[in-house]
Amino acid sequence: MSHMLKPFKQMQFSSVPDTPRLPHPYFRAEQRQVTVHSAHFGKVKMHVSVFGEGPPLLLLHGLMTASYSFRYVMDTLAKHYTLYIPDLIGGGRSDKPNTSYKPDDLAHSVGELLLELGIWGAPAIGNSMGGYLLMRLVLMEPTAISRLVNLHSPGLPTARMHALSLVSAFPSAFELVLGSLVRLNPERWVHTNVHYYDETLKSREEHREYASALTSPNGVIGLARHLSDTLSVRQMRRFEETLKKLDSFPVPLLLVYARQDKMVPPIVGERLAKLIPDARIEWLEEASHFAHVDAPEAFLKAAIPFLTAKGQC
Secondary structure, three states: OOOOOOOOOOOOHHHOOOOOOOOOOHHHOEEEEEEEEEOOOEEEEEEEEEEEOOOEEEEEOOOOOOHHHHOOOHHHHOOOOEEEEEOOOOOOOOOOOOOOOOHHHHHHHHHHHHHHHOOOOEEEEEEOHHHHHHHHHHHHOOOOEEEEEEEOOOOOOOHHHHHHHHHOOOHHHHHHHHHHHHHHOHHHHHHHHOOOOOHHHOOHHHHHHHHHHHHOOOHHHHHHHHHHHHOOHHHHHHHHHHHHOOOOOOOOEEEEEEOOOOOOOOHHHHHHHHHOOOOEEEEEOOOOOOHHHHOHHHHHHHHHHHHHOOOOO
16 A cells, blocks of 8 residues: 555545556456346336356445456456356446436346346345345345345435435426536546545546546436445335334345445445344445445455355355
């Protein structure tokens, strides 16, 4: 970490290098456009990066990022698995239909993709909103994945989630204002709103990758619906009530949370661990919400033994 600034100290936008200072294999992965016939979203194209050899492992990104976010864990995980790394509907290079994005509908679309790919029942890693969606998918379809690493997901009501619900209460106005802010400079928007423990890992390459989704047709609509529909406080309350009624979670679950996360307060991890006593929780000290980017070794040290273990753990 000799290149690192103070933790979370953001670089000036004009100082961000064009290419990342650490190499990664993302653009060497096979890039597929998979047609999914979704019960809610209709016929949609989903972008999937495929990399590695061995049994399948699903990697699911979070809000405003894309499959690219897993770039620094791909090489290590690919020694054990064939990685399937989709862009969620509404994000990345996947379609962004102009419809509602309720969390169960979006979670179902992930299950529909698993069936299309022929990897139903694979283990999975979900970051942020991706982890939340995978938890919801398992509650609806317990055989959809075999075990889950949830890296710092939201899912329980917090002050920030309540504030977001208030801001997005009038969808048309919310999308108009959000669009005007994003379109001023999409790459700067990405730079400002993605936070790392080690900000020197940012690059214009990353800015372009995430900004391209925002500038694509319906890109702002996809982001707005993820914020207003998928992360709805009302839906989170129902999710919390469902967890309270469980005797155990349907599949082995590892919760990985960073104590200094700037996006989702770590208390969410503590609350989830209390709601799901059979889940394991691991804490990362020098990491962000995106620990798979800025603390990949620490994250993988927790994730790989869990993923490769036999039975419940």
